[in-house]
Amino acid sequence: MNTKPTTTAPALIIRRADERGHADHGWLDTYHTFSFADYYDPAHMGFRSLRVINDDRVAPGRGFPTHPHRDMEIFSYVLEGAIAHRDSLGNGRELLPGQIQLMSAGRGVTHSEFNPLRDRPLRLLQIWIQPRERGLTPSYTEWHPRPEHATAPKVLVISPDGREGSATIQQEADIYRLKLAAGQSVTHELRPGRGAWLQVAEGQLELNGTTLATGDGASTEEAGTLTFTAKEATDALLFDLA
Secondary structure (H helix, E strand, O other): OOOOOOOOOOOOEEEOHHHOEEEEOOOEEEEEOOOEOOEOOOOOOOEOOEEEEEEEEEOOOOEEEEEEEOOOEEEEEEEEOOEEEEEOOOOEEEEOOOOEEEEEOOOOEEEEEEOOOOOOOEEEEEEEEOOOOOOOOOEEEEEOOOHHHOOOOEEEEEEOOOHHHOEEOOOOEEEEEEEEOOOOEEEEEEOOOOEEEEEEEEOEEEEOOEEEEOOOEEEEOOOEEEEEEEOOOEEEEEEEEO
């Protein structure tokens, strides 16, 4: 008689790329995983503290002029081109593909984001996460990949305590960059009481046997092992949220 305990993979909810909201403003071509601006879908208002995932393509020399934010953790993951960031905290930075900037808007901050390149579009994922409390002191932090991250399949890029050189967020959220070569696999253990969201930025992989491609998302709130196997070179973000 087999007395070994059986295990089941966490059940997944899939959000396909072509199901997302879409807006083309000429200079900005954007896809919304969750309700945002003029796109409203009461079935897709966010996931736990994760409120916005926008897949933005910004025309050369164009961008978002100075505008305010408050009580939101906002980060950008640059995929192509470059982004020029300026804010009322005195930060002025340009970030390149693979780099992340994170701004804690707290009790209030203004910023602008532009594509400084005249010959290439900018593509980025812009993410909004609700903070653990309102009225926090605004702050700014970044994550840049180190040489050893070039071939690392899973790297912690954002965390509440800044461990392992990650950018610091004001929320119980651990965010990983997955960068897998074709055929490469990596796992993640989701603890009880946590939720996971995967967003595929580029490529194609299998998550516990379900194929996901560029722009697709998947979530689960069941504890267990998540196994990611790339079918082609893949770049993705994995959110582990309280």
